[in-house]
Amino acid sequence: MNPSKRLSARLVQLASIAAAAAMLTACAAPGTNPPPPQPAPVVTNPTTPTPPPVAATPAANAAQLLTQYTWAMVQVVGPDGQQLSNWLAADKGAPVLQFNKNQVNVQNLCNVINSTYATNLDKVDIKQPISTLRACVDEAKMMLERRVMLQLPLAQRYEVLNMTDGSPIRLKLYFSDGMRWEMMGSPTPETRFGSAGDRIFLEVWPEKVACNNPLMRNAKCLRVRELTYDNKGIKRTSGDWTVLQGNIEGYTFEPGIRNVLRLNRYSMAKNGVLPADAPPHAYVLDMIVESERVR
Numbered sequence: 001m002n003p004s005k006r007l008s009a010r011l012v013q014l015a016s017i018a019a020a021a022a023m024l025t026a027c028a029a030p031g032t033n034p035p036p037p038q039p040a041p042v043v044t045n046p047t048t049p050t051p052p053p054v055a056a057t058p059a060a061n062a063a064q065l066l067t068q069y070t071w072a073m074v075q076v077v078g079p080d081g082q083q084l085s086n087w088l089a090a091d092k093g094a095p096v097l098q099f100n101k102n103q104v105n106v107q108n109l110c111n112v113i114n115s116t117y118a119t120n121l122d123k124v125d126i127k128q129p130i131s132t133l134r135a136c137v138d139e140a141k142m143m144l145e146r147r148v149m150l151q152l153p154l155a156q157r158y159e160v161l162n163m164t165d166g167s168p169i170r171l172k173l174y175f176s177d178g179m180r181w182e183m184m185g186s187p188t189p190e191t192r193f194g195s196a197g198d199r200i201f202l203e204v205w206p207e208k209v210a211c212n213n214p215l216m217r218n219a220k221c222l223r224v225r226e227l228t229y230d231n232k233g234i235k236r237t238s239g240d241w242t243v244l245q246g247n248i249e250g251y252t253f254e255p256g257i258r259n260v261l262r263l264n265r266y267s268m269a270k271n272g273v274l275p276a277d278a279p280p281h282a283y284v285l286d287m288i289v290e291s292e293r294v295r
Contacts, residue, residue: 056161056162056163056164056170057161057162057164058159058160058161058162059160059161059162059169062119062122062158062159062160063119065160065169065185066099066119066158066160066171067099067100067101067188068187068188068190068191069169069171069185069186069187069188069191070096070097070098070185070186070188071096071097071098071099071171071183071184071185072094072095072096072183072184072185072186073087073088073094073095073096073097073181073182073183074088074094074182074183074184075088075181075182076088076179076180076181076182077179077180077182078178078179079177079178079179080178084179086144087144087147089140092138092140092141093108094108095107095108095109095144095148096108097171097183098188099117102116102117102118103115103116103117104116104117104126104152106129106148106152109131109141109144109145109148110134110135110136110138110141110142110145111131111132111133111134111136111145112131112132113129113130113131113145113148113149113152114129114130114131115127115128115129115130115152115153117155119158122157122158122159123156123157123158124155124156124157124158124173125155126152126153126155127153128153129149129152129153131145131149151175151179151181154175154176154177154179155173155174155175156174156175156176157173157174158171158172158173158174159171159172159174160185168184168185168186169184169185170182170183170184170185171183171184171185189249189264189266189282189284190266193266193267193268193282195266195267197264197265197266197284198264198265198266199262199263199264199265199286200226200262200263200264200265201226201227201228201229201260201261201262201263201289202224202225202226202227202244202248202260202261202263202283203224203225203226203227203238203258203259203260203261204222204223204224204253204258204259204260204261205222205223205224205241205258206255206256206257206258206294207223207255207256208220208221208222208223208253208255209221209223209243211243211245221243221244221245222243222244222247222248222253223241223242223243223244224241224242224243224244225238225239225240225241225242226238226239227239227260244283245279246278246279246281246282246283247283248261248263248283248284248285249282249283249284249285250284250285251285251288256293256294256295257291257292257293257294258290258291258292258293258294259288259289259290259291259292260288260289260290261285261286261287261288261289262285262286262287262288262289263283263284263285263286264283264284264286265281265282265283265284266281266282266283266284267280267281268280268281268282
């Protein structure tokens with residue numbers, strides 16, 4: 001091939017290379033690249049929706065409900081909104097508040113704490129409390145008792161809440177230092193039985209006796225007699241010994257121990273009619289007046 005033909009072939013080859021390069025450049029121009037792959041969406045199970053939080057409605061008759069329930073502490077929240085763990089212990093009973101006739105007492109501590117209180121709408125005023133002076137070997141419970149004594153006069157506001165999920169009624173007490181007590185309510189005996197009840201004294205024989213119980217063979221019941229006292233606390237009369245049908249709520253019988261109990265007695269009548277197959281009265285322990293071991 002002569003030199004002129006070789007030169008022409010070389011020029012054609014260079015032109016082809018340049019055209020191919022231009023096409024590659026055009027394909028790589030901005031805005032022409034395909035979009036990057038997107039991650040697959042996370043699909044939630046439609047059959048297990050997140051349950052809504054439990055709602056509560058403030059009670060309009062809060063002052064009345066205060067006296068119809070006893071209130072057990074379930075949670076204490078500090079001023080920073082964090083739960084405080086030094087007010088409750090898993091192996092110890094929670095403090096319990098009871099409001100009655102402008103008196104409030106706290107039980108389940110070393111001593112019983114008592115004070116007076118007044119309410120006005122959602123405001124509450126609790127005066128400086130006093131307590132019994134029984135010594136306590138449980139140092140943690142004694143420390144809790146001191147904290148309760150110091151905290152009660154700081155109460156400013158309260159709220160009684162009816163839970164919409166059917167769980168027990170709640171009480172929230174708000175204090176001037178930002179602390180909050182949350183308590184769960186249990187109906188008082190007066191609320192459960194629908195009456196104020198009668199205050200009586202029963203002496204309990206130190207041994208149980210055989211009694212008739214169609215639901216239990218070889219049943220044994222408490223043997224009791226009613227006592228009366230004058231205004232000075234001196235025993236005046238003693239009734240006849242009888243067999244008590246049913247139990248005494250809050251009382252644990254111990255063989256060999258004679259007790260004198262102060263009780264509240266409630267009629268079990270409904271619409272004036274006593275039950276045909278149940279005891280006519282319910283008995284709830286108020287306090288143990290005397291205890292004696294009988295040999």
